[in-house]
Amino acid sequence: MEFMRRVNQTSVPKGTVAIFWLGQAGFLLKTHEQHTVMIDPYFSEYVERLFPEMGQGFKRLMPPPCGAEEVNADVLLISHEHADHFDVDSFPLMMSNGKTKVFTSENVATQMESMGLDMTRVTQVRKGDNAQILPECKLRAVDCDHGELAPEALGFLLDFGFETIYFAGDTALTPARLEAALQTKPAIALLPINGAFGNLNGVLAARYAAMLQSKVLIPCHFWTFPLHHGDPQELIDAIGKEAPHVELHLLCQGESYIG
Helix, strand or coil: HHHHHHHHHHCCCCCCCEEEEEEEEEEEEECCCCCEEHHHHHHHCCHHHHHHHHHHHCCCCCCCCCCCHHHHCEEECCCCCCCCCCCCCCHHHCCCCCCCCCECCHHHHHHHHCCCHHHHEEEEEECCCCCEECCCCEEEEECCHHHHHCCCCCHHHHHHHCEEEEECCCCCCCHHHHHHHHCCCCCCCEEECCCCCCCCCHHHHHHHHHHCCCEEEECCCCCHHHHHCHHHHHHHHHHHCCCCCCCECCCCCCEEEEE
16 A cells, blocks of 8 residues: 555646556556556566476565555556466556546457456557557557567557656567567666566666667566575676666655656
């Protein structure tokens, strides 16, 4: 309850967005107009339950900042079908308020339909698609390179008019696949640093932020599972060399950046 109370009480100045890190690859964005967008929230222990053969490799190391039943988002964005991004155990709770709209890939939408969720609130988006997800925010679904693990995985460009926030999703540094984001030059980049399963590590995340010409880099995808690795210190050490003009904001779970 405490985390959502802080979200609700956070005043977002005009011309800014509040960005809360939920842990793993999850974020909550709050606008000046009091709308909220959640991206890839992971609240449960679904991954550990799904892969018992991995022993403690997918044991949850950090508790979620809140319970799924506390969430009342206006919009949910799900980048791809992997269990730490599409939290099957939590999703029915997050959809139970009757208002949350979902934008996601075809693979995830198909799973949602099989779960009996309200598909009138679910919109499928493909790479290159645009959607007005809030009166003050336009979404562009873009490519990312998660390899054969999830070939239809998406990144998200969120255009608020005054700035664009980029959620890279799970991706390697493959410039030919990341052209849309590189051309956009988003002000704020939300990038994975776990360096496992084909994702960016700290050095590559810093390098990518410089290529994006972003003003701010907020890392994610670390310290949730032992098998996912991720070393924030590697990013801290690399940012000065790889991206000296990029401002690094390392958040704790539940902490926010307003910009």
